[in-house]
Amino acid sequence: EKGRGKKTKTEANGENGDEDNDEYRWWLEQNRDDSIKWTSLEHHGVLFPPEYEPHGVRMKYNGREIDLEPEAEEVASFFAALLHMDHAKNPVFQENFFRDFQEVLARCKKPTPIKEFAKCDFTPIHEYFERERERKKNLPKEERLALKAEKLAAEEKYSYCMLDGRREKVGNFRVEPPALFRGRGAHPKTGCLKKRVMPEQVTINIGKDATVPPPPAGHQWGGVIHDNTVTWLATWKENINGSVKYVFLAANSSLKGQSDFKKFEKARELKKHIHKIRADYTKDLKDRMMQVRQRATAMYLIDRFALRAGNEKGDDEADTVGCCTLRCEHITLVPPNRVVFDFLGKDSIRYYREVDVDVSVWKNMKIFKKEPKGPNDPLFDRLTTASLNKHLSSLMAGLTAKVFRTFNASLTFQQELGKTPSLATAAEKVLAYNRANREVAVLCNHQRSVPKQHENQMGRMQDKIKAIKYQRWHAKRELIQLTPRIKKTHPTLVEPESDLDDDWCREHETDLVRKEREKAETKITRENEKRLAAKEKPLSKQEESDIRDKADVLAARFKEERKSGKAEMRRNATVEKLEEAISKLTERIIAAKTQMIDRDENKTTSLGTSKINYLDPRITSAWCRKHGVPLEKMFNATLRDKFRWAMDVDGEWEF
DNA sequence: ACATAGACTTGGAAGAATGTTG
DNA sequence: CAACATTCTTCCAAGTCTATGT
Numbered sequence: 001e002k003g004r005g006k007k008t009k010t011e012a013n014g015e016n017g018d019e020d021n022d023e024y025r026w027w028l029e030q031n032r033d034d035s036i037k038w039t040s041l042e043h044h045g046v047l048f049p050p051e052y053e054p055h056g057v058r059m060k061y062n063g064r065e066i067d068l069e070p071e072a073e074e075v076a077s078f079f080a081a082l083l084h085m086d087h088a089k090n091p092v093f094q095e096n097f098f099r100d101f102q103e104v105l106a107r108c109k110k111p112t113p114i115k116e117f118a119k120c121d122f123t124p125i126h127e128y129f130e131r132e133r134e135r136k137k138n139l140p141k142e143e144r145l146a147l148k149a150e151k152l153a154a155e156e157k158y159s160y161c162m163l164d165g166r167r168e169k170v171g172n173f174r175v176e177p178p179a180l181f182r183g184r185g186a187h188p189k190t191g192c193l194k195k196r197v198m199p200e201q202v203t204i205n206i207g208k209d210a211t212v213p214p215p216p217a218g219h220q221w222g223g224v225i226h227d228n229t230v231t232w233l234a235t236w237k238e239n240i241n242g243s244v245k246y247v248f249l250a251a252n253s254s255l256k257g258q259s260d261f262k263k264f265e266k267a268r269e270l271k272k273h274i275h276k277i278r279a280d281y282t283k284d285l286k287d288r289m290m291q292v293r294q295r296a297t298a299m300y301l302i303d304r305f306a307l308r309a310g311n312e313k314g315d316d317e318a319d320t321v322g323c324c325t326l327r328c329e330h331i332t333l334v335p336p337n338r339v340v341f342d343f344l345g346k347d348s349i350r351y352y353r354e355v356d357v358d359v360s361v362w363k364n365m366k367i368f369k370k371e372p373k374g375p376n377d378p379l380f381d382r383l384t385t386a387s388l389n390k391h392l393s394s395l396m397a398g399l400t401a402k403v404f405r406t407f408n409a410s411l412t413f414q415q416e417l418g419k420t421p422s423l424a425t426a427a428e429k430v431l432a433y434n435r436a437n438r439e440v441a442v443l444c445n446h447q448r449s450v451p452k453q454h455e456n457q458m459g460r461m462q463d464k465i466k467a468i469k470y471q472r473w474h475a476k477r478e479l480i481q482l483t484p485r486i487k488k489t490h491p492t493l494v495e496p497e498s499d500l501d502d503d504w505c506r507e508h509e510t511d512l513v514r515k516e517r518e519k520a521e522t523k524i525t526r527e528n529e530k531r532l533a534a535k536e537k538p539l540s541k542q543e544e545s546d547i548r549d550k551a552d553v554l555a556a557r558f559k560e561e562r563k564s565g566k567a568e569m570r571r572n573a574t575v576e577k578l579e580e581a582i583s584k585l586t587e588r589i590i591a592a593k594t595q596m597i598d599r600d601e602n603k604t605t606s607l608g609t610s611k612i613n614y615l616d617p618r619i620t621s622a623w624c625r626k627h628g629v630p631l632e633k634m635f636n637a638t639l640r641d642k643f644r645w646a647m648d649v650d651g652e653w654e655f
Numbered sequence: 656a657c658a659t660a661g662a663c664t665t666g667g668a669a670g671a672a673t674g675t676t677g
Numbered sequence: 678c679a680a681c682a683t684t685c686t687t688c689c690a691a692g693t694c695t696a697t698g699t
Binding site: 172174176179181182183184187238241243245308309310311313317318320322345346347348385386389400401402451453457636637638 | 681682683684685686687688689690691692693694695
C-alpha cells in the first residue's frame with residue numbers, strides 16, 4: 001500500500017496537454033496485492049441509447065407500402081440499415097431476423113399482412129438512411145460542430161470516474177443499443193433481435209461512500225453493489241446468448257495497465273522455464289499413457305504454432321476450434337513428418353498451414369487419428385483446456401496456454417528487431433520494424449480481408465515511383481550535358497533508369513501537360529464563375545492565355561527536348577546542385593519503394609492486434625531509443641497513452 | 656470430476672476523423 | 678476545397694481462464 005496515491009511529476013508532454021501533470025505512476029511501485037482492485041470508486045453510471053424515434057418511412061410488402069407501429073418500424077429499420085452488407089444476404093441471418101420481426105409484429109395492435117421474408121422490401125428505409133447520412137454530412141460546418149460539441153458535453157460526465165481519488169477514463173460507458181445480432185461466421189443465432197436494455201437489468205458497482213448515479217426517470221437499477229474485487233462499473237445480461245456485458249475502464253487506465261504489465265511479466269517469467277518445459281513435453285511425447293502423450297503433443301502445437309487453447313463450444317455457437325478441440329478432419333498427415341492444418345479458429349478465421357514437425361509428434365497424431373475415429377471425432381479425446389492448464393500451472397506458477405502466445409510473439413519480435421541494420425535510413429528502419437511486427441502477426445494468424453483499394457493502390461505507388469525516376473533521369477541528363485566526362489569518372493551516378501522506357505516517358509510527358517492544362521481550365525472556369533456572380537466582366541482572352549501559359553511552356557519544352565535530344569537545363573545549374581538533386585530524388589525513390597513493399601506484404605495481415613495485445617511495448621520503446629527512431633512513428637497517440645508504463649526503459653532493455 | 660457463471664482479454668470490421676490530392 | 682484514401686476509434690463478438698456449485 002505504501003506509495004499509493006503518491007504523485008510524481010511527469011515531464012511536460014505536449015500532446016497529452018491535459019491539465020493534470022500529476023500523474024500516478026503505479027509502475028514505480030512493487031508487488032502490489034491485486035485481489036483488491038480499488039478502495040474508493042465514484043462514477044456516473046451508464047449512458048442509455050436514446051428512445052426510438054419513428055421516421056415514418058414505409059417498407060413495402062408484396063409491392064404495397066405498409067404502415068408499421070414504431071416498435072415494428074424500429075426492427076424493420078435494423079434490417080434496412082444493413083441491406084448493403086453481406087449479413088442481409090445470409091439466409092440464417094434473414095431467417096432469424098424475420099422470426100423475431102414477426103414476433104414483434106404479432107404484439108402490435110393492428111394485424112399485419114407480413115408473412116414471408118421474400119416479399120419484404122426494405123429499400124425505402126435504406127434509401128432514407130442514406131439520404132439522412134448525406135444530409136448530415138452536408139450540414140453547414142458550424143452546425144455540424146455544434147452538434148458534435150453537444151454530444152460530447154452530454155457524454156462528458158460518463159467518460160471519467162474517480163478511482164482511489166484519481167480521475168480515470170471509462171471505456172464503454174454506453175449501454176449497447178438494440179440491434180440485430182451480428183454473429184460472425186456460421187453463427188446459428190446471427191440476425192436475432194438484440195433487445196433494448198432497461199435500467200432494471202443493469203447492476204451498478206460503485207464505492208460504498210459514493211453517490212449512486214440516479215437511474216433514468218421512472219426507472220430503478222437492477223441492483224447496486226460495492227464489490228471492490230472486480231474492476232467493472234456496471235453490468236447487464238444480453239438476451240441472445242445470455243452472456244454478461246460489462247462497463248470497464250479504458251485501456252489507458254491504471255487497472256488495465258497493471259494487468260497488462262502483469263501479463264508481460266508472466267510471459268518473461270516463462271523465458272526462464274521454457275527450456276525445462278520443452279524438455280518435459282518432448283519426453284512426454286513418448287509416454288506410455290495416451291493422455292500424457294496427447295497433452296505433450298498439444299503443448300508442442302501451442303508452443304510451436306501459437307495455437308489457442310481451444311475451449312469447448314456449444315451447438316448454439318459458430319463451429320470454430322482451437323488446439324484442444326481440433327478434430328481429425330482438421331489435420332492431414334503427409335509422411336514422413338508433414339502436417340497440414342486447416343480449420344476455422346477464433347472469429348471463424350481460417351488457419352491453414354503446412355509444416356514439418358518432430359517425428360514423434362507426427363507419429364502421435366497418426367495414432368490419435370486411428371480408427372475407429374472418424375473425421376468428426378476430436379483429435380485429443382483425453383484432453384481439455386482445464387487439464388492442460390492444470391498441468392501447465394504445475395510447471396510454472398500462473399502458466400496457462402495463452403501465455404505461450406504472448407511469450408512467443410514478444411520473443412520473436414525482439415529477435416527480428418535485433419536484425420535491424422544500424423546504418424539503415426529512417427524508412428528502412430520503419431520497414432524493419434513493420435516486418436518484425438508482421439512476422440508475429442503471421443505467427444498468430446492475425447488476418448484481415450484484402451482492402452478493396454489494394455490493387456489500385458499498388459498501381460498508383462508504382463506510377464509515383466516512375467514519376468520520380470523520370471525526374472531523376474532528367475537531372476542526370478543535365479549533369480551529363482554539363483560535364484560530359486562524368487560518364488567516365490562516375491558512371492554509376494548517371495546510369496539510365498531501370499524501368500523507364502521511352503513509350504512510358506512520352507506518355508508521362510503528355511500526362512503532365514494534360515494535367516497542367518486541366519488545372520488552367522478549372523482555374524479559368526472558376527474565376528469566370530466568380531466574376532459572373534460578382535457581375536464583373538469575364539476574363540479577357542489575354543488573361544486566359546496567361547493562365548494557360550504554364551502548360552504551353554511545358555509542352556514547348558518537351559517538344560524541344562524531343563527535337564534536340566537534350567534535356568533543358570535548370571537555372572543556375574552546377575555540378576554540386578545537380579548531384580544534390582539526384583541524391584534527394586534517390587532518397588525519395590527508396591522511401592517510396594520501401595513503402596510499397598511494406599504495403600504489399602501487408603495486404604492480408606493485420607498488424608494491430610499483435611501491437612495492442614501481444615508485443616511487450618518495452619521492446620518497441622527500447623528499439624526506438626537504440627535506433628534513434630521517434631516513438632511516434634511506431635505508436636500512435638492512443639498506444640503511447642496505453643503504454644505509458646513501458647516508456648521509461650533504456651535502449652538495452654530485453655524482454 | 657464436471658458444469659456453469661462470471662470476469663476479463665483478444666479480435667476484425669465499420670464508421671469517424673484526418674490527411675492528401677487533383 | 679471537394680473527393681478520395683488512410684488512419685484512428687469505436688463497437689461488440691468471441692475467445693481464455695477462474696471461481697463456484699454440485
